[in-house]
Amino acid sequence: MALTKNDIITRIHDLGFTKKKSVEAIESLLHNIKRNLAQGDEVLISGFGKFCIKQKKPRRGRNPATGNDLLLRERTVVTFKCSGKLRDKINQTY
Numbered sequence: 001m002a003l004t005k006n007d008i009i010t011r012i013h014d015l016g017f018t019k020k021k022s023v024e025a026i027e028s029l030l031h032n033i034k035r036n037l038a039q040g041d042e043v044l045i046s047g048f049g050k051f052c053i054k055q056k057k058p059r060r061g062r063n064p065a066t067g068n069d070l071l072l073r074e075r076t077v078v079t080f081k082c083s084g085k086l087r088d089k090i091n092q093t094y
Contacts, residue, residue: 005030037078049082 005026012022033043033051043051054077061072082090 047083047085049080049086052079052081053077054079 009019009022009026012025013019017025036043037051037053040053042053056075056077058074059072061070062068063070
């Protein structure tokens with residue numbers, strides 16, 4: 001089951017915040033994360049993980065539908081590396 005933005009807002013609202021303040025808090029958090037990533041900065045959330053920007057070089061690829069070879073262009077991607085605390089928590093679950 002996926003955790004949606006609305007689920008997060010509802011959980012914050014359940015802590016006693018108004019719905020409007022819950023929405024503002026999440027929207028502000030996501031806006032700041034997106035803005036910093038767009039500027040090329042890393043976003044570190046202690047105890048959770050780090051979002052980074054990586055440059056991918058052009059590479060050869062293949063269209064799976066047709067089998068034709070093609071050249072994938074250079075692009076920028078966002079990567080996430082979880083913290084050790086989060087990794088330990090996940091490993092305790094499984």
